[in-house]
Amino acid sequence: MTVKPLEQDIEMRQAYAEVMIALMKKHEKIVLIQADLMYAHGFEAIEAMFPERIVNVGVAEANMIGIASGMSAMGLIPVVHSFASFASRRCYDQTFVSSGLGKNPITIIGSDPGVYATYNGATHMCFEDVALMRVIPDTVVTEPTDRYILADVLEQAILADATYYIRLPRREKRTLYNEDIEAPIGSSLCLRSGRDVCFLGAGMLSLCACLEAADILLQKGISASVYDFYSIKPIDEATLRHVAKNHALLVTCENHQAVGGLGGAIVEFVSESCPVTVIRCGIQGTFGEVGDMGYLAERFSLTGKALAEKIMHAYKEV
Amino acid sequence: MYNSSKTLSNKKTEYSEELEKRLVSLAKKTRIDIVTMIAEAGLGHMGGSLSVVEILVILYELYLCVDAEHPEDPERDRFVLSKGHAGPCLYSILARRGFFDSSLLWTMNRGGTRLPSHVDHLLTPGVDCTTGSLGQGLSMAIGMAYAARIKKSNLHVYALLSDGECDEGQTWEAAMSCAHFGLGNLMGFVDCNKFQIDGPTKNVMDLEDLEAKWNSFGWITRRIDGHDFQALYNTIEELRELGATAKRPQMIICDTIKGKGHPDLEGRRVSHHLNVSKKDITLCATHIHYDS
Numbered sequence: 146m147t148v149k150p151l152e153q154d155i156e157m158r159q160a161y162a163e164v165m166i167a168l169m170k171k172h173e174k175i176v177l178i179q180a181d182l183m184y185a186h187g188f189e190a191i192e193a194m195f196p197e198r199i200v201n202v203g204v205a206e207a208n209m210i211g212i213a214s215g216m217s218a219m220g221l222i223p224v225v226h227s228f229a230s231f232a233s234r235r236c237y238d239q240t241f242v243s244s245g246l247g248k249n250p251i252t253i254i255g256s257d258p259g260v261y262a263t264y265n266g267a268t269h270m271c272f273e274d275v276a277l278m279r280v281i282p283d284t285v286v287t288e289p290t291d292r293y294i295l296a297d298v299l300e301q302a303i304l305a306d307a308t309y310y311i312r313l314p315r316r317e318k319r320t321l322y323n324e325d326i327e328a329p330i331g332s333s334l335c336l337r338s339g340r341d342v343c344f345l346g347a348g349m350l351s352l353c354a355c356l357e358a359a360d361i362l363l364q365k366g367i368s369a370s371v372y373d374f375y376s377i378k379p380i381d382e383a384t385l386r387h388v389a390k391n392h393a394l395l396v397t398c399e400n401h402q403a404v405g406g407l408g409g410a411i412v413e414f415v416s417e418s419c420p421v422t423v424i425r426c427g428i429q430g431t432f433g434e435v436g437d438m439g440y441l442a443e444r445f446s447l448t449g450k451a452l453a454e455k456i457m458h459a460y461k462e463v
Numbered sequence: 464m465y466n467s468s469k470t471l472s473n474k475k476t477e478y479s480e481e482l483e484k485r486l487v488s489l490a491k492k493t494r495i496d497i498v499t500m501i502a503e504a505g506l507g508h509m510g511g512s513l514s515v516v517e518i519l520v521i522l523y524e525l526y527l528c529v530d531a532e533h534p535e536d537p538e539r540d541r542f543v544l545s546k547g548h549a550g551p552c553l554y555s556i557l558a559r560r561g562f563f564d565s566s567l568l569w570t571m572n573r574g575g576t577r578l579p580s581h582v583d584h585l586l587t588p589g590v591d592c593t594t595g596s597l598g599q600g601l602s603m604a605i606g607m608a609y610a611a612r613i614k615k616s617n618l619h620v621y622a623l624l625s626d627g628e629c630d631e632g633q634t635w636e637a638a639m640s641c642a643h644f645g646l647g648n649l650m651g652f653v654d655c656n657k658f659q660i661d662g663p664t665k666n667v668m669d670l671e672d673l674e675a676k677w678n679s680f681g682w683i684t685r686r687i688d689g690h691d692f693q694a695l696y697n698t699i700e701e702l703r704e705l706g707a708t709a710k711r712p713q714m715i716i717c718d719t720i721k722g723k724g725h726p727d728l729e730g731r732r733v734s735h736h737l738n739v740s741k742k743d744i745t746l747c748a749t750h751i752h753y754d755s
Contacts, residue, residue, distance in 0.1 A: 176613065197613055200644075208602045208636035215606020218584075218592065220537065221613065223606075238596055239633070243603055247593035248585055 158186045158315035160292035161254070164299050165224070169195055174222045175303060178202060180209045182227055185256070185315065206236040213251045214243035222252075222303050228262070229255030229312060233274035244308045245281045252302040252309040253278075258288070259400035260350070260441035261314040262433065270433025276405025278310040279378045285330055286378040288312040288347040288399075288407075291320040294375050297328040305330075317349050321373070333381040339368035342456060343392040347374045347407045350438075350447055351398040357449020358456060365453075367460055380410045382418070389419035394463045396424045396456055400447060403427035422463050426452055476525050478696045486692045489520045489559070491753045494724040496555035496568060498747045501739040504572045507580060508548040510721040510734030511625060514656040514689070515549050518717055521695045522621055523556050531561035534588045540618050541607045543592040545600020546625035546654060547581035548736075553590065554578050562589030598631025600624065601651065605641045608649040608712075619703075623652045627659030630668050635680065642681025645710040650702060651682070653714065654689065656721035662732050673716050682714040689717025726750040 154160075169175045169191065177191065177199045192199050202209045206227050213223035226232065232255040233240075244251045255274050262269040278286045285307050289295035295313065302309040321336070328334070333345075336352065337359055344355035352373055359369035370388065374381065388395060395415065397408035408425030415423055428445055442448050446455070476482065493516050501507035523529075528540045544553055551571065558565040563577070571578040577586045581595030591607075594600045604622035611618050628634060641649060653673060661667045670676075677684040683705050687694040695717075702713035721735070722728030725747050728737075747753070 176610075200609065202636075202640050203643075205633075205636035205640065207598075207633040208605075208640055211599050211602020211633065211637065212606035212609065212640070215592075215603035215608075216610040216613075217606070218603065219541075219607050219610035219614070221610050239599055239602070242593065242596045243599050246583075247603075 153318050154292060154320045155318065156315060157292055157295060157313055157317045160295060161313060162187050162191060164296045166191060166194065168300060168303060169198065172222060172303060174220065176200065176216055176221050176223050178209050178213050178223055178225045180204060180206050180227045180231065186226065206231045207239045210236045210239035210251070211243050214247060214249040217244070217249035217251050218247070224252040224254065224303065226254040226256060228265070228269050229258040229271035229274045230269050233271060233277050233310070237277055240308060241281055245284065250306050250308060252311065254311050254313050256313045256315050258312040258314065258348070259428070260433070260438065260445060260447065261316070261400070263437055263441065264435060266435035267433040272402045272428045272433060273405070274310070274312065275377055275399070275401050275407065276409065279405065279410065281308065284308045284310060284378060286310045287330065287376055289328070290349050290352060290373055290375050291317070291322055293320065293322040293324055293326045294328045297326065298330070298375070301330055312348065314349065319349050319353070321349070321352065328375055330376045331379040331381060332376060333384045334373040334375070335370065336373055337369070337371040339370040341368045341392060342394045342396060342460060343370040343372065343388040344396050344398060345372050345374050345388070345407070345411060346398040347377055348400050350400050350442065354447050354449045354452050355398050358452035361449060361453035362456060365457060367457070374407055377407050377410055380414060382414060385411060385414055386419045389415055389421040392421070394422050394424065394456070394460055396426060396452070398447070398452060399427040401427050403429055424456065424459050426455065478693060483692055486520055486524060489524065490516050491751050492559070493520060493552060493555045494751060495744065495748055495753055497551045498725065498739065498744050500551050500554065500568050500571045502741050502744055503569045506736065506738045507551060507572065508736050509725065509739060510658065510728060511546060511654065511656065512549045512551040513723045513725060514719040514721050515546070515552050515623060515654045516723070517690050517692060517695060518623060518652050518654065519552050519556050521692060521699070523560060525696070526699060527621065528618070529560070529589065531589065534562060538616060538618055541591045541604070541620045543594065543600045543604040543607070543620065543622040544582050545594055545604070545622055546597070546628060547594030547600070549623070550578065550580060550582045553582060554587070557587070557589040560589065563587070597625065597628035598633040601634055601637035601641070604649060605637055605644070605646060608646040609644060611648055612646070618648070620649045621652070622649065623654060626653055626655045626657065626664055626670055626673070629653065629670050629673065630659070638677065638680040638682065641712045646712050647706040647710040649712045650699070650706065651712065651714045653716045654719055655716050656719045658721045658732055658735065660735050677714040677716065682712050683709065684714045684716065686716040686718065689719035690723060724751050
């Protein structure tokens with residue numbers, strides 16, 4: 146597909162609220178459960194429209210997951226939200242036992258993942274959520290790229306019989322797609338076709354870095370493909386087989402630890418099924434820190450320039 | 464025997480001498496089942512299964528609207544055994560209610576069994592909630608009670624907690640929210656048997672005054688002898704009415720004896736999880752004057 150130029154659009158949180166209103170009108174079993182972050186998503190409109198179907202549990206994420214799981218056991222469709230750190234790390238055993246093991250499907254929105262936590266700093270900077278959620282059996286783990294992918298993924302999530310984890314950068318405004326895009330879980334999207342190197346990214350920040358790196362590499366005579374792996378679990382195995390066969394080097398890029406997340410999932414599959422050299426770019430085993438997006442992207446090498454430098458060096462050795 | 468009514472009615476039963484005799488007899492049978500199940504397995508959670516017998520017997524005999532022939536009826540009452548390790552007691556009662564054949568009882572904890580040590584609603588007919596990780600059950604029960612309200616259903620939700628699990632922070636997150644949401648359709652019980660794995664609760668983590676704590680969290684609270692059927696009956700009746708009127712959850716702190724019914728285990732720390740043999744069945748039967 147041809148990628149249109151990056152456009153500034155509405156924030157993802159506004160898009161999220163709009164999609165939820167549409168879904169709640171369509172599916173009367175949806176209940177939103179919040180942990181004192183209702184207004185961080187601009188849910189005032191939802192509160193006014195569906196006062197009985199929005200529940201605020203206060204700053205109590207473990208209880209939030211338990212209540213959601215109990216509602217799910219009664220046939221409702223709960224969607225819970227907190228910052229990624231608290232939606233994943235803080236209530237992990239509750240998600241594992243009450244939702245996962247008990248097969249009580251819920252949708253968990255983890256907002257401001259990774260460096261998107263910016264001024265909230267290290268305590269809120271979650272580089273581990275994908276790894277944690279991915280290892281729970283039968284979960285689905287996604288990182289929607291823009292508002293259009295988010296809309297498609299959300300509708301799949303509420304209809305799914307699974308514990309669903311969705312990363313959501315609230316303030317991200319950029320878009321890569323349009324309303325016609327379809328993003329089935331277990332698939333991926335090709336943003337650019339090349340011959341030598343293949344970038345596999347998840348999330349807008351990483352994909353922007355991948356696209357920029359591909360431009361830089363092209364000037365150096367290296368042709369790169371770029372794929373959007375918005376579905377981290379299940380992973381698009383068919384595309385991985387295809388790109389492993391047709392490129393000398395795969396490069397994963399994520400706003401997450403380089404272990405356990407998208408890179409981990411890809412290496413696990415590729416090493417057993419279609420071995421090829423893979424370089425995992427992402428957070429290299431450190432905690433987060435405070436700063437703005439520009440600073441943090443550079444600090445954690447999530448820029449096109451940093452990626453391109455790393456890959457130019459590595460490609461020579463492949 | 465339990466009545467296995469096909470309709471989910473919840474008519475009030477007057478307390479009588481005859482009823483008490485029946486309840487006491489059921490409690491004895493349940494205790495012998497528990498010891499026999501654990502003896503068959505060789506080891507298991509004796510103490511906390513024996514301490515909750517009267518609570519579960521009266522709930523399933525008089526209050527829970529459930530139907531073994533329609534175990535998934537959406538309008539049934541829900542029971543959350545938050546202290547999931549008391550599975551042996553629940554299994555005995557569910558088998559007697561006809562949710563599954565009683566021969567399954569003797570398979571508990573064997574590979575491939577449908578009766579695991581900690582209860583699992585995907586495996587066992589009649590179990591409403593998978594538990595075992597302490598502290599999670601009350602939140603689940605609240606979700607169920609809240610969902611009933613959203614769905615405009617009159618069903619009731621009951622939850623049974625251990626005293627040890629009141630150490631868990633989540634229990635108090637849940638307690639606070641339940642009162643805040645005004646869920647009068649939820650009744651809780653704390654099996655206050657005074658022991659947790661490492662010893663007396665007052666030494667490991669002092670929980671008292673439990674009644675004052677639940678009260679201060681907004682629950683209508685009473686404290687009774689959890690082995691006294693008349694007290695259980697009177698209190699459940701009183702609180703169901705009060706809770707519905709006041710739209711507040713209700714909590715009954717039940718003072719119980721860990722290992723109740725086994726002469727060597729009553730009120731002893733070692734009763735929590737231990738090796739059990741067939742000799743224990745005889746010991747227990749003699750102690751509680753059980754006549755099969």
